Every structure is written in C-alpha cells, then in structure tokens.
Amino acid sequence: xxxxxxxxxxxxxxxxxxxxxxxxxxxxxxxxxxxxxxxxxxxxxxxxxxxxxxxxxxxxxxxxxxxxxxxxxxxxxxxxxxxxxxxxxxxxxxxxxxxxxxxxxxxxxxxxxxxxxxxxxxxxxxxxxxxxxxxxxxxxxxxxxxxxxx
Amino acid sequence: xxxxxxxxxxxxxxxxxxxxxxxxxxxxxxxxxxxxxxxxxxxxxxxxxxxxxxxxxxxxxxxxxxxxxxxxxxxxxxxxxxxxxxxxxxxxxxxxxxxxxxxxxxxxxxxxxxxxxxxxxxxxxxxxxxxxxxx
Numbered sequence: 001x002x003x004x005x006x007x008x009x010x011x012x013x014x015x016x017x018x019x020x021x022x023x024x025x026x027x028x029x030x031x032x033x034x035x036x037x038x039x040x041x042x043x044x045x046x047x048x049x050x051x052x053x054x055x056x057x058x059x060x061x062x063x064x065x066x067x068x069x070x071x072x073x074x075x076x077x078x079x080x081x082x083x084x085x086x087x088x089x090x091x092x093x094x095x096x097x098x099x100x101x102x103x104x105x106x107x108x109x110x111x112x113x114x115x116x117x118x119x120x121x122x123x124x125x126x127x128x129x130x131x132x133x134x135x136x137x138x139x140x141x142x143x144x145x146x147x148x149x150x
Numbered sequence: 151x152x153x154x155x156x157x158x159x160x161x162x163x164x165x166x167x168x169x170x171x172x173x174x175x176x177x178x179x180x181x182x183x184x185x186x187x188x189x190x191x192x193x194x195x196x197x198x199x200x201x202x203x204x205x206x207x208x209x210x211x212x213x214x215x216x217x218x219x220x221x222x223x224x225x226x227x228x229x230x231x232x233x234x235x236x237x238x239x240x241x242x243x244x245x246x247x248x249x250x251x252x253x254x255x256x257x258x259x260x261x262x263x264x265x266x267x268x269x270x271x272x273x274x275x276x277x278x279x280x281x282x283x284x285x
Contacts, residue, residue: 028185031181031185032185032203035181035204036203036204036206037207037208037211038206038210039207039216040219042219060206061222062199062202062222063185063186063203065203066182066203067185067186067187069186069197069199070186070187071187073187073189081191083191083198083229083232084199084229085228085229086228086229087225087226087228088224089225089227090224091221091222091223091224
C-alpha cells in the first residue's frame with residue numbers, strides 16, 4: 001500500500017488546515033476528570049458553577065488540548081510524524097458544555113532536525129468556538145520524517 | 151460550607167511537591183484515545199499529550215488541599231523521551247514564580263514527569279492564576 005503520509009519535504013511553509021468541529025459535552029468532561037484525576041470544582045460541581053461568572057461547568061484546559069490534537073488528525077493527510085518536541089500553549093477563554101470547537105493550524109517554520117533523516121515543523125494552532133472566539137492557541141514543534149533518499 | 155483549598159498565600163516560593171506515581175496501562179491509552187481521537191505515534195508508547203493530561207491529577211494525590219486555580223493561563227512543555235505502556239510515572243513540581251496581583255496572584259511551576267528509572271521524560275512550566283484567601 002502506498003504511504004499516504006506527508007513527509008518533511010512535501011510540507012510547505014504557510015500551509016494552512018482547518019479541522020472538522022466537535023461539540024464538547026458533559027460526558028467528555030466527566031470522562032476526562034475520571035481519567036486524569038483532576039476533580040477541580042470548575043469542572044465537576046454544577047451547583048457551585050451556577051454562581052460563577054461561567055454559569056456552568058467548563059472543560060479542563062488540557063481536555064481542550066487533547067481534543068484539538070484529535071481534531072487536527074482529522075484535518076487532512078497526516079504528516080509522517082516521529083514525535084512531538086515542544087509545545088507553547090495559552091488558554092484564552094473557557095470551553096463550556098455544549099460549545100463546538102475546531103482547530104486552525106498553519107506551518108510557520110521548517111528547520112533541519114537533530115538527525116539528517118528528519119526535520120522540525122512548527123505548527124501555529126488556534127482553537128475556535130462556534131462564535132469564532134479563540135479559546136486556546138499555541139505553537140507545537142513536530143518532528144517529521146524526510147523522504148528516504150530525498 | 152467552604153471546600154478547603156490551597157490559596158495563593160499558602161504557596162511557598164521554590165517549594166517542591168512530589169506526587170505519588172501512576173502506572174500507565176492500555177486502559178489509560180484506550181480511554182484517552184477514545185475521548186480525544188488523539189493517538190500514539192509509535193506502537194507500545196502512550197500518546198504524547200497523555201502524561202501532560204495526567205500530571206494535574208497526580209497533583210491531587212498529595213496530602214494538601216487542591217490549589218485554588220481561577221484559571222490555567224498556559225504552559226510550555228517539552229517531550230524529552232517516549233513514555234511506554236507499563237511505565238510508572240510521577241510528577242515533581244517546584245514553584246518558580248509567585249507574583250501577587252490585586253485579585254489573586256500568578257504562580258509559575260516548573261514541572262517534571264519522571265519514570266520508574268528516575269529519568270525525566272517530559273518537562274515544562276505551568277502558569278496559573280490562583281485565588282487569594284477570602285478575607
């Protein structure tokens with residue numbers, strides 16, 4: 001079977017992607033609290049949150065991070081990724097139960113990797129909600145394979 | 151009744167918190183991947199964001215009330231080596247910055263994820279906005 005992944009050599013500076021969208025539900029937050037063990041009242045106490053400025057439980061920031069990673073994997077042909085190097089991330093606003101989020105990403109840098117068979121792609125990412133507000137944003141350095149003999 | 155919380159005033163600059171450990175299983179990976187649709191790059195390893203996602207919860211298992219986080223503002227994170235299914239990780243954090251604001255304060259923590267061989271596998275820096283003790 002042909003390798004459909006995109007190699008370092010195939011990826012262009014400035015390329016942009018937009019993922020499908022996904023509605024974040026109460027179930028997502030409950031499962032994430034159980035998996036991570038992070039039971040902060042912001043995510044788990046509906047009564048307390050009624051009196052907060054959010055009015056409702058909000059998603060863990062790191063749940064949003066995990067979901068955007070899964071969404072971006074659905075945005076197009078995957079890169080021949082060898083690993084993630086570095087993340088720089090900002091949480092700009094809450095993701096409420098019922099919000100629908102998607103991710104926009106752009107290639108902002110391409111540089112040689114630590115070894116000749118790979119390079120490093122910097123992807124700038126924005127997580128947007130249904131009102132086009134940026135709720136999270138950051139950069140990730142992803143190590144991507146070069147084409148053999150390329 | 152007020153829930154006990156660890157407020158800005160309680161945080162000790164340069165204080166170190168070391169958490170209990172957690173063995174990463176196929177179940178953690180399946181739950182995480184089912185939830186997020188994020189997957190591991192290499193078979194036998196865990197998705198690279200999974201240890202990061204578990205590190206805040208590990209902090210809930212130390213014998214002190216949870217930090218009164220008003221907002222998780224951001225982080226920087228570096229993946230130094232892969233974490234494999236079966237590895238047992240814990241987290242060590244150190245308060246690097248404590249800056250008081252009119253309402254609450256900013257806490258910056260240096261955090262490491264350490265495996266069963268004592269190797270630092272991931273590391274980074276978290277920034278939180280934390281509530282002050284109610285008057």
